[in-house]
Amino acid sequence: MKQKLMWIAWPSFLMAGVLELLVFAVIDPQDMSWFGHAFELSRQATYTLGFFVFWFVTSLAGALTLFLSLPPNAVNQSPL
Template sequence: MAREIEIEEVETRRVPGRFGRLFALVSWPSFLVAAVAETVFFSLINPRELYLLGEPVHFSPLATYTIGFFGFWCV
């Protein structure tokens, strides 16, 4: 008297919408370009020798690299 149970398969994969695809198409290449731009910029310029509005920057080198990366990424 075994009873068979029917299991219905449900599609669980999410397909990104138009905005999600556009965001991925823009953000990933810009991320890669920002990484290259930061590498080139900071290979030529020491972060301890940067000046902002005539005053030396008092951030740590890691903070300077991080701010620089996000600046390049926004551009």
């Protein structure tokens, strides 16, 4: 279980870092707005929040990939 978790967590961590670099190289957090309202967060808080959002989304993609790679009998087994 730990190994599968690391198969998801480590690559998604690396990709979150890459996405953070790419997105915030183009977008200044002080110029961002949400439904017409400016962000009340500092730049550093926006970078941090962005990193965790990217990490979460890429983790979901990795988990879905790992789940879809399982054979059907492993998915359909009842743990009870």
